[in-house]
Structures are given as structure tokens and as C-alpha cells.
Amino acid sequence: MFLNKQGLLEDTNQPELLKEQVQKNGHTSTKDSIFSNTKFEKNMTYFHIMGHDEPHAIRRRQILEKHPEIKILFGPDLMSAWLGVGIVLAQFWCINFFATTNWLWYLVSSYCIGAVLSHALHALMHDFTHYLCFESVQYNKLMAIFLNFGQGVPSAITFGRYHSDHHTFMNLPDLDPDLPSQWEVDHVKGPLRKFLFMLFLPLFYSLRPMFIRPLIPNKYEILNLVSIIVSNTLIYRYMGPSALGWLILSTYFGLSVHPLAAHLITEHYEFINRLETYNYLGIANFLILNLGYHTEHHDFPNIPWSRLPLVKKIAPEFYDSLPYHTNYTLAILAYIFYGYIGPFSRIVRKELKYNGKTK
8 A cells, every 4th residue: 555646645565356366364154253354454535546457347358258158147137127116116005004103103114114114125226227127128127117116216317327327437426426526535434424324325225426527417317317206296196295295305314323224324335445346145035035135246246136036046156255245234233323434435446448448
């Protein structure tokens, strides 16, 4: 490590990719290793700058060379469409049931039930924006819009466009919309501010990309917006304002200070020195549809959520020794109260390379 011309800590070493590399650096796959190794030399005014190639592309190439049979997992899974329809219907049943309850049960049910269903829709929407349900791109987009009926927020198409940038420009400043802004690095410090950040995470998560790299709305985004306005109007008129409020509150809770929303922190925050993507392995994967298999997802974004656990089974030597999270609640608490974790806890690269050529 060294200080660059801007006085920022920079690391030109390659990140850990394989089992022997992780073992060499003394990392283990136990849950304690995630937090016990977090206190290492780092900037707290900017990100950890590294000069390496994108690690998922490297691992993808290595796995395909050693396990070409993994290609059988590629392609859409129609089951996601049926699951999406079922969750939207379940959410509407909950709207009708809980909207007229007392205020305490109204809030508790929106946090414990509505937020879980809404987050499952978010996970499915993520797959649809990767076009992993239907062969047709258009059908995937329309189905993603349909899922928003169960959330009350027109986010599907815009999310898909920016999420594509996250994969294409992963951890490249000013290009990857998943990276915190410099304002967040400068101001989100200390337990109170970090708690408020988590509380308002839906706003940061949805508005940040528009400031980092604004995109002109396309026809699908307009359709998405109009569809949700119509849907929400019908809910308001025929089910009442409390029903619409319960739906939107559930969606907000699902991406705020909620255990299931912790994956927005655990996926790419640098808990282990030089390791930039992390899995979560635990029972919550049942509720968030395997979003916890995030390393496998970035290695193979063309594999649907239902088959991601099979990636590790086919190529265990590439994943078994990588550190992973096992407790989302603990991750949120660590983020809020541990001073060595914050918006600065991200790895960035200086250049984008395709086939060895810098662009």
C-alpha cells in the first residue's frame, strides 16, 4: 500500500480469489472472521483504491475453464413469473386485511409481513431486470412492472437500468451507482448519522444513481410510472388511503432499518481487506430468494436466483473458503456502531478494462 498524489491510500495487489489465496492471508469462512478482521489500515475520507482487474470476470473465466458444465445453469426460469404473481396477490390480501387494524398492528404487520413480501418482490424484480424469467426482454420488463403493483413504487425499469451499470462498471467511481457518494463518505459518520442513513436508505438507494449518472427516462419507465399511478389510484379509491399507506410503508420498511435490507451493506462493503464481494449464508435466503449468493451472482449474472446455490456445488473450490455473513441483524449493528465500517468501506478501481484494453 502507498499514498498516491492525492494523499489517498492505494493498493495495487490483486484481491483474493481462490481458496489458497484466502488461506494464505489468514482468512477463514467463519462468521467471526467477517468482523474480527475489519480493523485494518484504511482511508476514512475516501474508498480503498486498488489497481486490479474486476475479480468476478477473472473467477468467471477460471470456473468456465475448469467446470464448463456450469453453463447448464444459464438461462431463464419461468417459475419466477408464477412466484411473482403469487406474492403480489398475497400482498394485496394483506393490504385488505391489515389496512383497517389498529395503528400498532398496522405498523407491526407492515414491518414484519408487508416488508418481507415487498423485499421478495424486489429480489424477483432484480432477476427480471437481468432478463432471467422469459426469453423475451420485453416480457421480463413488463413482468418487472407488474411486480411494482405489490410495492406501490414505480422502480422496476429505472432500477434495471442503473443495476446494469453496477455490473458493467462495478466499483468504478462516477459510473457504479452502487458506490456511496462523496457526500455520504464525508457526512455519514458516527452511530447516530449511520442509523439515520439506514433509516433513510430507500431514499439514498433510489436517488443516488440519478445524481451520480442521470439517465433520460425511456418509454418503459414512463409506462412503469403511469401503471403504478393507476394502480395506486385504484387502491386508494376502492380500498382506502390506509391501504395505500400500508403498501408504501411496507416497501419503505423493506429497504430501511430491516434485517432483510442488510444485504445492501453486506454485499460490497469491505469487511475483509481487499475482498470486495461477500455472500450471506443463512435462513434469510429463503425470504430474499438467494440474494445472499452475491458472489455467485456477480460471477454469473445470467444464472437465475433459483440455481445460484448450484454454482457453489459445481465449483466448491472457488467459494468454500471465502468469508461470508451469517447474521444480517449483526451486520446492521456492526455498520452503525463500529467506527471502522462506513461509506468509505468500499473498494474502487481506477480504470475500466475490457479484454486487457483500457477504456
